């Protein structure tokens with residue numbers, strides 16, 4: 001079956017199978033080269049293997065929940081959206097969530113995903129207590145920070161290349177409502193945006209939408225969104241009566257959903273202009289439901305199609321704090337000079353994180369997407385160079401086009417990762433189109 | 441949280457199948473307590489916790505073999521409460537080519553799709569009739585609408601089951617007991633994994649489940665999933681036999 005990631009580039013003819021239980025799964029792992037696939041929301045080729053792509057979505061049972069600690073034990077194929085619909089009404093929310101709820105537990109662990117609270121809470125792994133991993137010898141091992149810690153640390157952020165995550169236990173956070181107190185702050189340019197982030201270290205959530213086509217003095221103008229879970233005291237009487245009930249359908253104020261939307265320099269520019277103005281006029285604090293705040297794009301199903309049949313590519317890097325300002329400035333200059341505006345550009349402050357192979361490090365991360373064509377691929381190569389020159393690195397869950405040399409240059413941990421894959425025999429069994437391309 | 445004294449219960453026979461699991465989830469989402477019956481029921485523990493965690497409803501497991509007809513009355517007695525809804529998802533397709541050559545195999549297919557499911561639903565029908573309420577659901581198949589060379593052993597058993605359900609419905613219509621016949625077309629399940637299925641007319645188990653719950657709620661008699669199968673089968677059943685017998689579909 002033809003498979004791709006969310007960016008619909010590249011597309012690979014893959015054999016697939018959907019195991020229902022451990023025995024099915026063990027059989028597949030014994031059959032040769034495999035990779036696990038969650039819900040296919042990584043952008044590129046991380047969850048593609050032509051020999052055997054194991055679709056984990058039928059291993060999707062929730063196994064246990066501890067009301068005292070908020071610890072949920074679940075099989076790897078459970079969707080985050082289902083966790084929210086089961087547990088938010090009982091007062092629990094994911095401790096860390098990516099910008100879409102259509103991801104699996106396995107995918108979140110393998111990419112060690114970050115949310116808008118990375119600066120305050122770290123990545124998904126902060127809340128991960130243990131993982132059961134099916135290794136290349138066919139054995140399932142429970143690993144945690146104390147038990148088989150090597151396997152635990154490499155599996156987190158290991159992009160499915162240490163084994164198949166079968167189940168895991170992780171903590172949810174208690175919340176008093178399904179509402180977020182959102183504060184929108186416009187920033188005239190990059191420096192102002194960074195200033196706002198640095199001043200907002202106490203906010204639980206923060207993220208900025210950035211206009212990557214603005215130039216000169218307004219290069220990097222942004223709308224910074226801060227957020228807090230609303231407590232009972234924050235709710236008007238109507239919402240207080242049913243604090244977890246939020247409206248099901250919402251309308252977007254921005255015409256994101258234009259079908260056949262022609263994405264070019266002018267339309268993207270016009271979009272960014274409108275978006276910035278609309279946002280600026282709505283500055284201040286408002287109550288927003290969780291779905292709108294965390295998952296605005298999920299309201300438009302299959303939005304990845306607006307980029308046309310060739311698909312699109314994401315570029316996401318992080319640049320260490322000392323070099324963030326210069327690095328981001330250089331990246332934005334290159335983008336606006338190329339006139340290759342990204343429809344969705346997101347800037348975010350990361351907190352410190354120690355890890356074997358996870359993406360985040362203390363600094364700033366920028367995520368952009370481009371339709372796939374020669375010009376944008378060239379631009380992304382430029383952005384790679386700028387990132388490396390400023391000591392930054394790349395997010396594998398978004399990547400579909402990096403070169404092995406570029407990755408190795410950006411991240412000294414790559415050689416250790418390769419070494420681990422060899423010494424544990426993981427390389428003999430687990431591989432993806434991405435790991436082949438990047439020689440992982 | 442839920443008022444258990446008035447909570448309805450659904451019993452799913454064949455609770456391990458993808459369609460059975462999905463049906464159990466859909467009823468649980470509607471607030472039903474769930475009883476799952478299957479062979480080796482003990483290894484459905486993970487499904488039990490899954491359903492109860494997601495939907496906050498009680499779930500119980502029950503050992504059940506549809507071919508063990510002698511134990512059926514005892515099985516019903518062992519449930520404790522008589523369910524409000526009983527769904528039989530049990531079925532067995534087998535390989536047509538092998539079934540043709542082996543009477544034991546084909547008898548097994550016939551018994552698993554017709555004899556067993558019909559007998560157990562018949563027993564529940566008697567108890568429901570006595571109580572004056574309840575809904576019986578049989579998952580049959582479009583394969584029962586007309587016998588085809590590629591799967592007529594399975595199809596004929598489903599045809600028998602469909603006819604049984606229709607008769608049962610007729611018998612109980614004025615007794616407060618309703619009977620629903622579910623006829624899936626192609627469904628993406630373990631039974632069909634690896635087969636090349638035509639995407640647009642193939643349903644996910646969840647679609648079958650939602651259609652089933654809706655049919656029970658609305659008191660529908662027969663539902664095709666996807667609905668387009670009603671049209672497809674209307675056409676197929678109207679092809680003259682003289683032509684049909686030479687076709688390969």
Ligand SMILES: Cc1cc2nc3c(=O)[nH]c(=O)nc-3n(C[C@H](O)[C@H](O)[C@H](O)COP(=O)(O)OP(=O)(O)OC[C@H]3O[C@@H](n4cnc5c(N)ncnc54)[C@H](O)[C@@H]3O)c2cc1C
Nearest residue numbers: 038039040041042098099104106107110113114159160165
């Ligand atoms: C709109 C959108 C917004 C996003 N926002 C963010 C964000 O804010 N922050 C962020 O960090 N990410 C973000 N992402 C990326 C996404 O969170 C990750 O790519 C995530 O890994 C996708 O999960 P998935 O279940 O779809 O996995 P897939 O995409 O199917 O797989 C991703 C990787 O996980 C591995 N994997 C999946 N399941 C298993 C398993 N059971 N065992 C072992 N390995 C497994 C795969 O092999 C692959 O390497 C976003 C993606 C989209 C589409």
Ligand SMILES: NC(=O)c1ccc[n+]([C@@H]2O[C@H](COP(=O)([O-])OP(=O)(O)OC[C@H]3O[C@@H](n4cnc5c(N)ncnc54)[C@H](OP(=O)(O)O)[C@@H]3O)[C@@H](O)[C@H]2O)c1
Nearest residue numbers: 454456457458459505506529530531581624626627629631
């Ligand atoms: N998939 C399709 O395209 C399709 C189309 C039309 C109709 N259907 C019907 O839908 C139903 C579910 O099918 P499925 O696709 O989900 O396939 P499945 O997984 O093969 O389901 C068959 C179910 O029947 C149970 N079963 C078989 N023999 C049994 C016995 N002797 N005692 C108790 N249980 C027994 C199986 O239990 P175990 O788990 O213990 O084996 C399993 O739960 C079947 O009736 C099938 O005929 C399916």
